[in-house]
Amino acid sequence: DNLFRDVWELTFSPSMAWQQLSPTGTLPAPRWGASGAYDPVLDRVVMAFGSKSPTYAVTNEVWALSLGTTPSWTPIVPQGAAPAARFIASGVYDAIRRRMLFFGGFTGTAALGDLWELTLEGTPAWRQMSPSGTAPFARRAHAAIYRASIAGMVVFAGRGGPGDAFLNDTWALAAPAPQI
Numbered sequence: 001d002n003l004f005r006d007v008w009e010l011t012f013s014p015s016m017a018w019q020q021l022s023p024t025g026t027l028p029a030p031r032w033g034a035s036g037a038y039d040p041v042l043d044r045v046v047m048a049f050g051s052k053s054p055t056y057a058v059t060n061e062v063w064a065l066s067l068g069t070t071p072s073w074t075p076i077v078p079q080g081a082a083p084a085a086r087f088i089a090s091g092v093y094d095a096i097r098r099r100m101l102f103f104g105g106f107t108g109t110a111a112l113g114d115l116w117e118l119t120l121e122g123t124p125a126w127r128q129m130s131p132s133g134t135a136p137f138a139r140r141a142h143a144a145i146y147r148a149s150i151a152g153m154v155v156f157a158g159r160g161g162p163g164d165a166f167l168n169d170t171w172a173l174a175a176p177a178p179q180i
Helices: none
Strands: 007-011 017-021 035-039 044-048 062-066 072-076 090-094 099-106 111-119 125-129 143-147 152-160 165-173
Touching: 035 090, 035 099, 044 099, 090 143, 090 152, 099 152, 111 152
Parallel strands: none
Antiparallel strands: 007 017, 035 044, 044 062, 062 072, 090 099, 099 111, 111 125, 143 152, 152 165
């Protein structure tokens, strides 16, 4: 039932070892089920969403943890209409377009099947995306990877769909290019 807001790093050399970090800045509230990815351009982890309690106090906050000499938390307030608060969504980083893509998640009462872009180039901004073709079932607690050849994500399994079943399917979500 306890939620934490501690930060740990895993070093691989000379041998694998865990070390707790003590970031400065305003710390985000403890949470679980957040989505995040590493932004190599700014050497930071970008984290979005999550539940601030074991009873589904969901949020749509976005935070960045810089990983420089002194790690530091900073809230990010993107422009544009924000997605619904959620947790256990998938998030991947698109290095070509400097953005994150988020799919699905859970509001606490319903699974979601929407796709969102969070731009990281310049001023961060939210944009709901509308991929063409048949949409996958709404889902939560699924796995996703970024696939550069489609500039989108591959989503696997999770829970959702008819009857809130456990899913065992794979979908390629090709994200449309940003509008200029």
